[in-house]
Amino acid sequence: MSTVEDQNGEQPSARFGHTTTVVGGTRVILFGGATGDAGRYTITADAYALDLSSNTWQKIQPDGTAPAARAAHAAACVDQFQLVIYGGATGGGSLSSDELYLLDFRNDQSAWMLVPVLGNTPGRRYGHTMVFHKPLLIVFGGNNGQTAENDIWYLDVERAPFQWNKVQLAAGAKAPMPRVYHAAEVCQEGPANGMMVVFGGRTGDNKSLKDAWGLRQHRDGRWDWVEAPTKKGSSPEPRFQHSAVFFGPKLLIVGGRGDDVTKSLPTSVYDTETCEWKNLISINRFRHSSWHLSSLLFAYGGFNHKHPSAPTADLQVIDLTQQPELGVTRKSTPAAPTAGRAAALPETPPTIGRGLGPAQAPGTAPPGNLARSPTPPRLAGTAQAANRRKELVGQDIRIAHQVYVGVPKEFSALVRKISIDKLEDEGKKINKQASPLAIVHEHDGPGIHNRVIKELLKPGEDYESSVGDDSFILDAREVADLCDQTFDHIQKEPMMLRLRAPIKVYGDIHGQFPDLMRLFKAFKAPHDLNEDGDIDTLDYLFLGDYVxxxxxxxxxxCLLFALKCRYPAQIHLIRGNHEDRTINQIYGFRDECRRRLGEDPDHHASCWSKFNKCFEWMSVGAIIEHRILCIHGGIGGAIHTLDDIGSMQRPLVVAQVPSTDQEQKVTDLLWSDPTDNDSIEGVTVNETRDPDGSGRIVKFGPDRVHEFLKSNDLSMIIRAHECVMDGFERFAGGKLITLFSATDYCGHHKNAGALLFIRRDLTVVPKIIYPTERSHAVWDSAITQARPPTPPRPLPRARREDFPS
Structure with missing residues (x-):
């Protein structure tokens, strides 16, 4: 059942047609709407803040020029602390202006400002929706004063000057019919991840609707609509003036009215994984607003069906863990999401770097009263309040509590879900199939890169059977052409890449091509001739040591270079310590080019030379969503800022014996390791990699990690470079992850290989494979005997009995 919450402070008057938007994870901002009673409604422009820790309202008076009074407008949160308002009605048949307003909470005082926008706009409208799907504000539908619309407009908040762009669908493409008073929300989890999902509304001729549609922009820029299928249950009753929220992969349709205004409608739930509709209890409201925090669904204001002309000021709450139809228990409740970033709010929020308003001064935090609450939020008036406090506290970037494991041998397509802390404990199988459309790229068709993809990208095939075969699918001239094409892309990229989630991150591969194919088979490939790849829904980042x-x-x-040529904006390669001619002439790559391409590697135009030219121009770091730094080695003792990495000059030649501060920074970036455990702090000699004790290669402690993250407004470091037994390993209290993607390192250690899937909400999900019985055959035994591999990191104590040393 739903409960009506007690409210404190400067409570807003009863209203409808308003908006409520979560800001900073613990505050809700109410703006506008209409107050009064039938025939005596007054449109407002007032703003209130609701502190969810105490259910206390405060009327706010921001600086600047506020938007004019309006109702039936749309609002969205950009990043964590910026609220935008667009459109609405002003009463008497008049519409609000087509200007975009920003309420900025990042500085000590809140302030309204008008966002300067060039060119055309979506125009005046009411009853439309607006969502933020980073970095885009998306406006859909509504009524322009004469007719209902089904047009789509978007504005990129990271690209100035700001400009609205109208989406042009392909000729003949399906689209929802024009509508007003519908609801829309962005899905952040499951097969509809990244889609704006629209439900219901009313047509221009006053017909109520009950259809659901998903809108997605593909990575190549295409937009399309997909009508949501129904495999189980009955579609909800037609409705409009409702609201919608996503709870994990489930879309909740809250309240609304149909043709009979006196009839309350149940809360309907659409599961995007099973395509099933179910009904929950009714919230008994329409023209209200809603939001959710953790597993609590809130609804504020609007009309009830018994008195459909007098608005309310009630705050209702439903505990979703008490709804058995959802299949959710309190133990599995997801962390409270933030409104704009789709990432859980950290205890100390990072500086918001790119938004619509003026940039925040470096090193300053958002205002404390909006950034976080000193006390975990509580829900006044509910019997379960005390038990819910801890569940509502904002969380930092987190590693998932479960890891996905690709089963080896003949069952690599089968996936098991098991505990991350007890890798031997099997859980239930999962079989979630995504449904992206094949991406269309300007380089489709003939070309060396397409030939390589066609002939090499065959996940699951047995490459191990051809070990020792000196043939290769390309001749030296073709390999050289592929290197030249790749160089054209690499040289244009910055040393520090700025990337978006969702994204898959891979660690060291070391010529272990069969393992790369097994990872692609178990967890999808970017492109697959026989199955749908997932390149149109996420990016790929590789952390070096390919050879x-x-x-x-x-x-x-060659496959990674071919993928880079085909998808240059989605395949990202950074440099490892083996992408260095001094190293890879010793450890096998030079000899492989000589044997298999029949070339003289020392010739200035050899393929080996061209590969190393590309290596010297590769980026050396990447930042995901301004929060996660990805590098190959570490930060050592010489790297203190992001600029230390991003300012490295190309072509970057690694000094074997660093003699300057800059050369030491390069060595630290590509060669340094974390200390053996969290109890060893500071910077120490790396005796494993630097046995002569020269001090040029070091280990860095957890204190260095915490200091670096704090001073650079980051939340996590992901690095590769070291063999770890489970394929991934946490350090510095989980603030640093070491990732290794090749199994059974050099045929000696029986280690697993892993990738990290970073979801849109920045949850880090490890996915691992175990070595096969024949995996030792893919390592060059001559190299291994002549130059023993660096041993894996010491196992955590709880794991030492699980694997042989």
Whole structure:
């Protein structure tokens, strides 16, 4: 059942047609709407803040020029602390202006400002929806004063000057009919991840609707609509003036009215994973607003069906863990999401770097009263309040509590879900199939890169059977052409890449091409001729050490280069310590080019030379969503700022014996490791990699990690470079993850290989594979015997009995 919450402070008057928007994770901002009673409604422009820790309202008086009074407008939160308002009605048949207003909470005092926008706009309208799907504000539908619309407009908040763009669908493409008073929300989890989902509304001729549609922009820029299928249950009753929120992969349709205004409608739930509709209890409201925090669904204001002309000021709450139809228990409740970033709010929020308003001064935090609450939010008036406090506290970027494991041998397509802390405990199988459309790219068709993808990208095939075969699918001239094409893309990229989630991150591959194919088979490939790839829904980041030791460095390098050429904006390659001619002439890659391409590697135009030219121009770091730094090695003792990494000059030649501060920074970035455990702090000699004790290669402690993250407004470091037994390993209290994607390192250690899937909400999900019985055959035994591998990191104590040393 729903409960009506007690409210404190300067409570707003009863109203309808308003908006409520979560800001900073613990505050809700109410703006506008209409107050009064039938025939005596007054349109307002007042703003209130609701503190969810105490259900206390405060009327706010921001600086600047506020939007004119309006109702039936739309609002959205950009990043964590910026609220935008667009459109609405002013009463008497008049509409609000087509200006975009921003309420900025990042500085000590809140302030309204008018966002300067060039060119055309969506125009005046009411009853439309607006969502923020980073970095885009998306406006859909509504009524322009004469007719209902089904047009789509978007504005990129990270690209100035700001400009509205109208989406042009392909000729003949399906689209929802024009509508007003519908609801829309962005899904952040499951097969509809990244879609704006629209439900219901009313047509221009006053017909109520009950259809659901998903809108997605593909990575190549295409937009399309997909009508949501129904496999189980009955579609909800037609409705309009309702609201919608996503709870994980489930869309909740809250309240609304149909043709009979006196009839209350149940809360309907659409599961995007099973395509099933179910009904929950009714919230008994329309023209209200709603939001959710953790597993609590809130609804504020609007009309009830018994008195459909007098608005209310009630705050209603439903505990979704008490709804058995949702299949949710309190133990599995997801962390409270933030409104704009789709990432859980950290205890100390990072500086918001790119938004619509003026940039926040470096090193300053958002205002404390909006950034976080010193006390976990509580829900006044509910019997379960005390038990819910801890569940509502904002969380930092987190590692998922479960890891996905691709089963080896003949069952690599089967996926098991098991505990992250007890890798031997099996859980239930999962079988979630995404449904992206095949991406269309300007480089489709003939070309060396397309030939390589066609002939090499075959997930699951047995490459191990051809070990020792000196043939290769390309001749030296073709490999050289592929290197030249790749160089054209790499040289244009900055040393520090700025990337978006969702994204898959891979660690060291070391010529272990069969493992790359097994990871692609178990967890999807970017492009697959036989199945749908997932490149149109996420990016791929590889952290270096593509070559050496393994028997398939050419396959690995040529496929990654081919993918880079085909999808230059979605495949990202950064440099490892083996992407260095001094190193890879010793550890196998030079000899492999000589044997398999029949070339003289020392010739200035050889493929080996061209590969290394590309390596010297590769980026050396990447930042995901301004929060996660990805590098190959570490921060050592010489790297203190992001600029230390981003300012490195190209072509970057690694000094084997660093003699300057800049050379030491390069060595630290590509060669340094974390200390053996969290109890060893500071910067120490790396005796494993630097046995002569020269001090040029070091280990860095957890204190260095915490200091670096704090001073650079980051939340996590992901790095590669070291073999770890489970394929990934946490350090510095989980603030640093080491990732290794090649199994059974050099045929000695029986380690697992892993990738990290970083979801849109910045949850880090490890996905691992175990070595096969024949995995040792893919390592170059001559290299291994002549130059023993660096041993894996010491196992955590709880894991030492699970694997042989």
């Amino acid at each position: 050496d030791r393994g028997a398939y460095s050419l396959e690995t390098m």
